[in-house]
Amino acid sequence: MKISKLLNKIYLSILFIFFLSMANSLSENNPVDIWNIDKKQIQENSENNESISITERNPETEKIDVFNMQSKDNSDLIKIDKTLNSKEIEIIGLYDPEDFGLKIDMWSNSNGDQLKYIFSNLSKMNLSKDASELMNIVLLTNAYYPNKNISEKDFLKIKSDWLIKHNNLELIEEYLIKNNILNLHPKLSKYLVDKYLSQSELDKACKIFLNNSKPIKNNYLSKFNIYCLINSGKKDEAQLIFDLKKESGFNERYFENKLNYLFGYTNEIDKTISEKNILDFHLAHKTNPEFSFEPKENTNPLIWKYLAASNLLYQTNEIDLDELEKIKLIEYATHNKNYLEDDLFQIYKRFQFNIDQFLNVKTVFKSLTNIEGRALLYQSVLLESDVNKKIELMKILKEAFIKDKIGGAFEEKLKDLLQDIKLDQISSKHTSFYLENINTDENKQTKIKYNDDLLHQSKLIKYFNEDFNQTKVEKDLNNFLKKIKKDKKYSLSKKDIILIESLKSDGVKIDKKYDNLYKILDSEMPTDIQVMINNNESASTILRIIEVIGQDELSALDEDTLFFIISALNQLNIDSIRNKILLKVLPLKV
Numbered sequence: 001m002k003i004s005k006l007l008n009k010i011y012l013s014i015l016f017i018f019f020l021s022m023a024n025s026l027s028e029n030n031p032v033d034i035w036n037i038d039k040k041q042i043q044e045n046s047e048n049n050e051s052i053s054i055t056e057r058n059p060e061t062e063k064i065d066v067f068n069m070q071s072k073d074n075s076d077l078i079k080i081d082k083t084l085n086s087k088e089i090e091i092i093g094l095y096d097p098e099d100f101g102l103k104i105d106m107w108s109n110s111n112g113d114q115l116k117y118i119f120s121n122l123s124k125m126n127l128s129k130d131a132s133e134l135m136n137i138v139l140l141t142n143a144y145y146p147n148k149n150i151s152e153k154d155f156l157k158i159k160s161d162w163l164i165k166h167n168n169l170e171l172i173e174e175y176l177i178k179n180n181i182l183n184l185h186p187k188l189s190k191y192l193v194d195k196y197l198s199q200s201e202l203d204k205a206c207k208i209f210l211n212n213s214k215p216i217k218n219n220y221l222s223k224f225n226i227y228c229l230i231n232s233g234k235k236d237e238a239q240l241i242f243d244l245k246k247e248s249g250f251n252e253r254y255f256e257n258k259l260n261y262l263f264g265y266t267n268e269i270d271k272t273i274s275e276k277n278i279l280d281f282h283l284a285h286k287t288n289p290e291f292s293f294e295p296k297e298n299t300n301p302l303i304w305k306y307l308a309a310s311n312l313l314y315q316t317n318e319i320d321l322d323e324l325e326k327i328k329l330i331e332y333a334t335h336n337k338n339y340l341e342d343d344l345f346q347i348y349k350r351f352q353f354n355i356d357q358f359l360n361v362k363t364v365f366k367s368l369t370n371i372e373g374r375a376l377l378y379q380s381v382l383l384e385s386d387v388n389k390k391i392e393l394m395k396i397l398k399e400a401f402i403k404d405k406i407g408g409a410f411e412e413k414l415k416d417l418l419q420d421i422k423l424d425q426i427s428s429k430h431t432s433f434y435l436e437n438i439n440t441d442e443n444k445q446t447k448i449k450y451n452d453d454l455l456h457q458s459k460l461i462k463y464f465n466e467d468f469n470q471t472k473v474e475k476d477l478n479n480f481l482k483k484i485k486k487d488k489k490y491s492l493s494k495k496d497i498i499l500i501e502s503l504k505s506d507g508v509k510i511d512k513k514y515d516n517l518y519k520i521l522d523s524e525m526p527t528d529i530q531v532m533i534n535n536n537e538s539a540s541t542i543l544r545i546i547e548v549i550g551q552d553e554l555s556a557l558d559e560d561t562l563f564f565i566i567s568a569l570n571q572l573n574i575d576s577i578r579n580k581i582l583l584k585v586l587p588l589k590v
Contacts, residue, residue: 092179093142094171101576106143106539112150118543119158123165130584131549132166137577138542139163140175146539160188169195169204176208186218193224194278198302200309202231202282223255224279230262239263258283278302285310297332308338316343321350327371335406341413348375349382358383362396374400387421391430394418398437411437448587455480456495456586463503464579464586474508481514492518494559495586498566502582505570525564533571541568542577554584 097104127135139162145155163172164187172192176182182189189208196205206228209216216222222245229238242259257270262283269288274280281303285291293312295304307313313333319326327347334344353376357364361380365373377397384390394417401410418438426434451457458480463473477500484490497518504510532541545565549557557565562585569578 091142091144092181092184094140094175094178095137095142097141097143099576100137100141101574101578102137102141102143102538104143106141107146108144109535109537110146110148110540111537112146112148112154115146115150115158115540115543116154118540118547119162121547122543123161125547126551127546128549128551128553130554131546131551134542134546134549134577135162136166136168136171138539138546140171143539156184157187160185163188164191167195173204173208177211180211180213182208182212182221183214183217186221189221190218193221194302197278197282198305198309200306202228206231219250220277220279223252226259227262227279227283230259235263254280255283258287261287275300275303278306281306285312295329295333297329301336304333304336304338308333313339316347319347321347324369324371331371331404331406331409334409335401336408341409341411344409345378345413348378351375351379353379361393365396365400370400370404381417387425388427388430391418391421391426391434395430395433448589451588454493454496455484456493456499457588460499460503461582461586464582470506470508473503474510477503477508478511478514481510481517485514485517494563498559498563498582499586502566502570502578505573506575524560525567529564529568533568536572538572538574541572542574545569554581557585 091104097106122135125131139159145152163175169192172188176185176189176192193205193208196202205224209221209225209228212225216225222241226238226242226245229235229241238259246256254270254272254274257272260266261268261270269290271288273284273291273293278300281300285293285306291312293307295307295313314326314330316330316339319330321327330339330344330347333339334341351372357376358380361376365376368376374397377393377400381390381393381397384393394414398407398410398414401407414437418434421434423431423434448461449457450459450461452459460473460476460480481500484492497520500510500518501520526544529541529544532544545568548561548565554562562581566578566581569575569581
């Protein structure tokens with residue numbers, strides 16, 4: 001068998017390594033028993049290598065477990081010292097702390113109970129883009145784990161849960177591959193490979209295993225790895241791992257039947273389809289040339305996406321209008337973004353209605369089936385010429401979708417319909433609906449317009465982009481304050497004070513004669529955040545800032561909130577993050 005040949009090679013390799021290691025002793029005519037290496041020598045070698053310990057083995061009873069090099073999790077030939085292993089996993093991440101003005105021990109003073117409470121609150125929020133960006137920074141910056149009232153396992157789970165919720169597959173992939181941490185994050189790893197496979201991107205799903213150098217402990221990931229090896233043409237390696245996996249007690253007939261077909265051991269097609277997970281479902285598809293599957297409403301969303309990505313769903317132009325159950329499934333799938341909205345609305349356009357039904361659409365649609373009612377409303381929207389009546393019909397149609405809990409099936413199409421209507425054409429009672437649903441792509445505000453009449457919009461803000469040197473900033477700031485002191489009409493805004501306090505925090509000096517231009521109240525900083533700052537809990541402080549920002553973008557925060565956020569970052573000397581925030585909230589952008 002292929003496995004025997006591979007094992008023979010491995011035995012020979014091990015013996016060769018032993019003989020090389022004893023070469024010096026043999027050259028001095030000192031007999032060496034390679035099966036009974038002196039324990040003292042092993043201990044000395046272990047101490048020299050800081051953390052590698054070799055356990056004694058009985059050659060008569062012990063088997064060399066090659067499979068354990070990839071997936072078995074109950075023993076290792078070489079055990080890494082716990083201390084060294086701990087140091088390795090305490091600093092996994094993506095970003096250099098210095099890039100954001102942070103430190104590798106930024107979690108050291110954090111209280112785990114408090115962290116769990118904050119993370120629990122954050123998990124219930126749909127964080128804004130700005131808040132999410134800060135969350136990525138604080139969780140993915142290389143740093144030692146917090147160790148007070150929180151375990152490494154709990155902290156890793158927090159990271160996994162956030163990355164899964166944030167759903168940035170490229171970020172997850174980079175995090176897992178760069179740190180080689182499949183075993184530390186099995187849930188996150190499974191999430192990534194399942195997501196990619198559901199999109200029919202098998203190469204991306206398998207990429208996570210390519211450079212993995214550690215044993216794969218999770219059973220599901222181990223099976224996925226075997227399939228990836230087969231798919232990449234490495235059948236011998238896949239067979240070796242699978243055979244040894246079976247020897248260790250693995251027994252899944254469904255998976256084995258599919259693999260036997262892929263290995264080419266049988267031409268008999270196993271037509272059974274498992275929906276247990278996306279890998280099992282994919283194997284059913286790949287091992288059956290005549291694969292066919294009709295999803296139901298309760299079918300796993302990943303399988304729905306896989307069917308859509310693999311072009312295995314119904315062709316909408318072939319669906320009979322009497323097949324209302326199939327159309328209902330398409331509505332559901334469209335709601336979950338597995339069908340294009342255009343495809344669904346093409347079906348709606350195929351329904352036939354008479355003139356009386358169009359004239360009395362607002363009452364007639366209620367007497368029809370839900371699907372036919374939506375079709376009548378949609379066609380009426382297309383036929384209506386009066387702008388306000390058209391919008392009123394759109395609103396009724398939107399409510400009909402929401403009532404059946406498929407509101408996501410009428411989002412893009414609604415935006416497209418509203419695009420042809422201008423705001424000044426509609427009555428005030430429809431304004432709110434129009435603004436909530438119109439496709440309002442925000443203009444990219446990349447150009448900064450400087451306003452030398454306002455301190456916080458003046459060219460002084462260039463300093464936070466490192467465009468000014470400190471000497472020039474001191475001169476310009478004092479000149480501006482001189483002008484303000486003379487101008488009785490100018491009143492310093494909170495944003496002006498934010499700019500001044502940030503410059504002072506960076507060592508920019510202002511003349512004492514301007515000290516009385518404004519006052520800062522102690523009550524402006526939330527007490528719990530100030531306590532964190534006093535304890536040098538930098539990471540915890542950032543988390544509280546994220547919690548304060550919540551679902552709002554930074555530009556939407558009031559000046560008082562911005563003030564204490566910037567003040568907190570100033571006190572902790574986290575200048576890089578502070579500068580990013582300042583450049584988002586201070587300049588006038590056009």
